[in-house]
Amino acid sequence: MDSTFDRLKIGEKFFNSRLMLGTGKYQNMDAAVNSIAASECEIVTVAIRRLPTNLNNDSTSFFNHLDWTKHWLLPNTAGSQTAEEAIRMAFLGHELACQIGQEDNFFVKLEVISDPKYLLPDPIGTLKAAEFLVKKGFTVLPYINADPMLALHLEDLGCATVMPLGSPIGSGQGLNNLSNIKIIIENSNIPVIIDAGIGFPSEASKAMELGADGVLLNTAVSQSKNPERMAQAMNFAVKSGRLAYLAGPMTKKLYASPSSPMNQFSNF
Known part of the structure; x- marks a missing residue:
């Protein structure tokens, strides 16, 4: 399938890949850079708090080893406990995007997490920050619980977009909120990106088969024994799930149906 005919649109920008990759928890810089390459992702998300304020003065950062003409930075506000902190991080994220030549990049992955134990997103803080940032012209991708009304x-x-979690960040528990995720996908007129909790390629594929528009993950790749291979597996899984969704799976039946009927062209 030529991905250019099925591109993901976020805001006013188009992407061929529906897999987004995070950059935390890798053992070394080479593992991060090679995994991003193997994933064929275009959107790379980075926690603003983990980056120096001046990238040009940090030659050791993996940030300076990626080709930013081929990748799109998605700054995230991870570590923000309040809407005000997240808003400050969003503006810093844009400044960092400018340093890599993406002056038109106002993307932000909005995370407001006041719960230190379970790391569940704060819905009130997220709404407050999102409203402010949208008015300031940001392309806001909010990380949320699988709450259809939110x-x-x-x-x-x-x-x-909206980015509901499959299960808690870094847990690898998979898609524990399937019923609510299905409702969000059904009711949404903007892309739905499944974010957090995916541990296996089969779960990434399942999310796409349900009709999700994309998947964002990190720990499943960075904490695997071979991150580069896992990144490639996730790439294949997202593509496979998307293709299956577009193909339109067969309808489940209560009883068996012969796969070789008397009339080979029969639908019965």
Whole structure:
């Protein structure tokens, strides 16, 4: 399948890949850079708090070893406990994007997490920050619980996507919120990106088969025994799940149906 005929649109920008990759928890810089390459992802998300304020003075950062003409930076506000902190991080994220030549990049992955134990997103803080940032011209991708009503409110505010979690960040528990995720996908008029909790390629594929528009993951790759191979597996899984969704799976039946009927062209 030629991905150019099935591109992902976020805000006013188009992407061929529907897999987004994070950059934390890798053992070394080479592992991060090679995994990003193997994943064929275009969107790379980076926690603003982990980056120096002046990238040009840090030659050891993997940030300076990626080709930013081929990748799109998605700054994230990880570590922000309040809407105000997240807003500050969003503006810093844009400044860093400018340093790599992406002056038109106002993307932000909005995370407001006040719960230090379970790392669940704060819906009130997220709404507050999203409303402010949208008005300031940011392309806001909010990370949320799998809450269908919250997703609708964020869409109404003008967010470019909604990013419901499959399960808690870094847990590898998979898609524990399937029923709510299905409702969000069904009701959404903006892309739905499944973010957090995916541990296996089969789970990434399942998310895409349900009709999700993309998958964002990190720990499943960075903490695997061979991150580069896992990144490639996730790439194949997302593509496979998307193709299956577009193909339109067969309808489940209560009883068996012969796969070799008397009339080979029969639908019965």
